Amino acid sequence: MTASTADAKSGPMLTNTTTAQGADGGFLLSVREIIENVMRGIRKNRWWILAIIAAALILGIIIGLTTTPLYEARSQIEISRQQDNVTQVEGVTSEIDLRDPMYYQTQYELLQSQTLAERVVLELDLLNDPRFMGALEEGEEGLQAAVDPQTQLRRAGARLRGQIGIAPVGLSSLVSISYRSPDRTLAADVANAWAEQFIAGNLDRRFSSTNAARDYLEDQLGELRQRLEDSESQLVNYAADQGIVTFTGEEDEAGAGSGGTTLAGSNLQALNAELARARAERITAESQLEGGADIPSANASAGALTTLESRRAELQAQYDSLTETFLPDYPQARQIESQIAAIDAAIARERSRIATENSATLRRARLRESELQTQVDQLTNEYVGQQRAGIQYAILQREVDTNRELYEGTLQRFKEIGVAGVGNNNIAIVDRAQVPNSPVVPSWPTIILFSLLLGGLTAAGFVYIREQLDYTIQSPTDVDDVFGLPLLGSIPKTDADLVDAATDPFSEIYESYLTYRTNLNLLTDRGAPGAFMMTSTRPGEGKSFSSVMIAELLARAGHTVILVDADMRASRMNKTMSVGNRPGLSEVLTGNAAFDNLDLSPGSDELHFDLMNAGAKPPNAGDLLASESFPALISMLRERYDHVVIDGPPLLSLADAALIGAHVDGAIMVVQAYATKIRPVQNALARLGGANIPVFGVLVTKLDQAREAYGYGYGYGYGAGSDEDTQRGALGAS
Structure with missing residues (x-):
């Protein structure tokens, strides 16, 4: 049966299990595997990691002890958004700059300018200060060697500029200025001088702008004064030539004239008023004359006429009263009638007079x-003539007013600039630098933290590279990816006695092999293979130990099992099982002993399988295995036992394992974790494949518990038996 056939037979049962596991927690399993790999790498290389971190700490301590102590002094200034204006007079600089975010960026750049650094050098006389000049670093020797004072100043400023620290404080208008020096006093002096010289430089720039503005305005005042005098002279001369006499009007807020009235215009206005009154008097007189002669004019007296008319009315009333009683010729009536006639004559005379x-x-x-009309007509003609000349007069007047406004506005601005220079500076020192008590370099917390970080990163890189260069099986989960074979079991490293391990059903090693047995039962539709070989690439990988354990577990499950030690070149089974150098496989193959006469006891009454040891070491084990006696022996053992477990020799470069595998159902490759190289295993599998020997899977042995994040045997098998309760139930059933 080939490997593909074995895989095909086991496929249905295995696929269902792995599919369910992938659907339930494939992602979590991947994460767990990553964590396991990381933890395994840490445990495996823990001493290297500790050594690297310790070396980094020692290196950091050495660097700290050999580093020149540096003291840092820090001052703080405030750059206000708007300066206090105690004079209420606008300055030369625009206030928009103080509210513009770019203003602060400009100030930060000015704080780091070469000019400011040179001002501080000159202020503190650092060129002659041994505290500054004596702390030259490598490459700065030219600072002292410079002969030209200007060059020396420039180089000293550049050095100081590179050492100063400017740091805006959050979103505030505060700026921190820091300086480090081996001399604590110099550090404070430089930090304070830097802030003071920055303020002084800012004031210098402001006053420089003010002085330039004053000079410019002074020149403008001279020109405007001359223009005003010339325009006023032209206005007066033109008025004299044209005979224009004006009365000065009111001045506006700017001081410009609001216009004036000429003499002709004033006279014309007065005559027009008199003419209007005369015309009104004439109209009144006409209305009175046309209304009747007895209507008095405004100047006539109407008192006498009114008195006469009133007296006549009284007499007429008396007369009418008497005539009602007496005849008209009654004496008293005739007397009253004569009086009425006299009053009528007097009334007629009065009306004639009116x-x-x-x-x-x-x-x-x-x-x-x-x-008056004649005079108005004359003045009107004169005024119209003056109005024509007044157009040019008004033009000259406006020019005079414009020049006066320009002159007075410029003069006012000239006065204001002189006052604006006394305004408060918008930059102030908030905290002056104090002489520091302790150095900031070296900073031991920083050194320790950095050393730990550097050591951790270096250790991580070392572990990663070492793991990448480690071509051994690090985890049972790597088997499928590396070899393309199923993992049949993962066995932990143990120091327990072989017989004790095989007979203690509650030990961890026993449960791990129980998982291995369960997976063997799933290899074929008939359960575990009838005859299979346990092999490895080299000695010492746990092949013989595993052969004994699986033989015992198969026997405990109720099967008849024989374990054949086929490693006739270097057998250790007789010592491991304490059976001595009794006849075995080599004697049967050479015909020196019959199988039925062999002692097949496993060396302990607690073990339940038969053991055929290797026997005496033959001159050429390969010839015996290649003889017809070996396949005949295997056939006979198949008939007598349910399972034939062959503890085969390591593959190496020998052909013994290939000769044995040709007569069994397949082989199981035993691989020691962390020790067996991947390439030899791949070569061994290729040799088995070339001989058409099926390989059922891989058994990983000697897993180190300190390197693994989880236990063994619970999840590495791809078949049933990963649950502890299931394991113990299987033990009870067996």
């Missing part, structure tokens, strides 16, 4: 109106 007065008043009104 009519004469009204006519005279009308004549006077008409004459005055005519005279």
